[in-house]
Amino acid sequence: MLYITHVVAKFYSEERLYAEVADHPDWDGWMVAERGGVLLGAGGGGLTSPETWAIFVLYLDPVFRRQGAGTALVGEMTRHTAFL
Numbered sequence: 524m525l526y527i528t529h530v531v532a533k534f535y536s537e538e539r540l541y542a543e544v545a546d547h548p549d550w551d552g553w554m555v556a557e558r559g560g561v562l563l564g565a566g567g568g569g570l571t572s573p574e575t576w577a578i579f580v581l582y583l584d585p586v587f588r589r590q591g592a593g594t595a596l597v598g599e600m601t602r603h604t605a606f607l
Contacts, residue, residue, distance in 0.1 A: 554603070558592075564582055565584065566596040576604040
């Protein structure tokens, strides 16, 4: 089994993904980038101190690499923190 296949099977099972998107008190939730109903990527973060917000995860489909989805997600997460 290729290493990446092993990692995906271990850390990105359906059960784990459902647990990840559930409410967490330290997270402000997930943001997704999609185009025409196709998921391009997702990211999430939360406060790490009263004055600091951090991106905890940023996932992008490599098929859509260099098409602006990552930049859009980081931009939206950054704008979101202005309201916290």
